[in-house]
Amino acid sequence: MPDDLKHLVDALQTVPQEAGVPKPDPILVADGVRRHFGGLTAVDVDHVEIQRGTITALIGPNGAGKTTFFNLLTGFDKPNEGQWTFEGRQLAGVRPHKVAQYGMVRTFQLTKALSRLTVMENMRLGAQDQRGEKLFALIFPFLWREARRTRSPSRRCELLASFNLDQKRDDMAGSLSGGQRKLLEMARALMVGRRWSCSTSRWRA
Amino acid sequence: MDWGNVFSQAITQGIGIQAVIFALAAIGLNVQFGYTGLLNFGQSGFLAVAAYGLGVSIAMMGWSLWVGLLVGIAAAVVLALLLGAPTLRLRADYLAIVTIAAAEILRLVFRSVTFNPVFGGSDGINRFADDFYALNPFNAGVKIGPVDFSENDMWIVTIGWILVVVMSVLVFLMMRSPWGRVIKAIREDEDAVRSLGKSVYAYKLQALTIGGVMGCFGGFVAAIALQSVQPDYYGTDLTFFAYAVLILGGAARVLGPIVGSVVFWFGLVLIDSALSNAVSSGAITFIQSTQVGQIRYWILGISLMLLMIYRPQGILGDKKELSLDAR
């Protein structure tokens, strides 16, 4: 483990092992988040904090409400009540693409690789603040070509290499195996946010 | 039977006014449906507001051709925003319902008795394009081999194909850019695109507007070529023919609408004039000349069904790409 992360984990050693306990350096804090589907209460979270710089797992039996909770946190679903902050920013009621722009990026339980784009195009889609994605720049390639060249391709390649997808960069995402699609989805999410990504998955137990 | 005449008519129509109009309408649909996956079933409405914008500006207001064109484009933009703003956040089918209804409402308003002084009722607006034909550089009709255009037809057809080429180049540039990458990704899975920090709603609204404005040039060409704007030209069948043209040529292919439109009109006119010729020369006796109009649509429909069964990707489409499941 790199030394700069070690102190983050050490900080958790003193934290009591119980639900909803305060963390020394939380990146996400949620309070009173509830979601009802008719009579069914799918999510009822009094208080939760997630420590910065760590990998945190949310576990529970099928139907416990894990996916629904992720949907709420990332703006894909609206809670009946509740507040939460990410990096100190209130996120209740914020639209999903804004949540992603603020650095909280989700993946999906049923993998959403964009099948008819290549692996590389999937990765490029993850990058933020691309001038060529603006409507008025698009027919003037000289406005965005440059930006595209200098925007570190190494990051894309590094990510693809670390997910073992660098051989597949020019293949259609739809031709990947199920596991590779999940990897691509994760790598693509990491292109967006540098801070936190939350995934809901049945791919790894 | 006079096969020479039959082919001459089919070829002339295959590169003529109708082919241009439907190519333009289908280029717009290609941006909306082919690339973005938006179900716009009201493309006829975009052509109608452009044609009426032009006709009313010139014939009723006495403005110039250029102002008329600007009014038509503005009308198409406003229509796209009106249709898209409330529906594009909802599920895809809502846009389909709203657009088909809006196009029909527009047609009925344009042909209504109440607005007769402005829109001319069911007679529409006529003879307002003299400014356009005053610019005509052709001083004689053109007859090359089987192709035969009058001087005015030659002028509008030339301008029409130039428009088709310009629009196609624009579509090519758009879809090659990072903007186009977002658009194509939205067609596959909006939620995935949202999760990557893109405002899907804004992109869909842009695509609907661009496609509407591109299609609206089909309305200009129709209005100018016929020197007339008639409400019933802009019915639902215009939209469905434009879809047929797009799918025949290959959706999400830059040249799909052009190939589709040429093949569609060549085929339709070939069937039509071959049948009429056969009936009038006595080669076919079991149908009458008045039935030819209906029967050509049967044959067209059956051909399109066969195409969908044996070549669902259209003439230019890529079967391999179609078979990648869009999950």
Ligand SMILES: Nc1ncnc2c1ncn2[C@@H]1O[C@H](COP(=O)(O)OP(=O)(O)O)[C@@H](O)[C@H]1O
């Ligand atoms: N859109 C919905 N409408 C109604 N009930 C839902 C909906 N989404 C989830 N649920 C219900 O909410 C509960 C929690 O589901 P979910 O969050 O998918 O569980 P998990 O991901 O922990 O397995 C389940 O009982 C599920 O049936």
Ligand SMILES: [Mg+2]
């Ligand atoms: Mg789940």
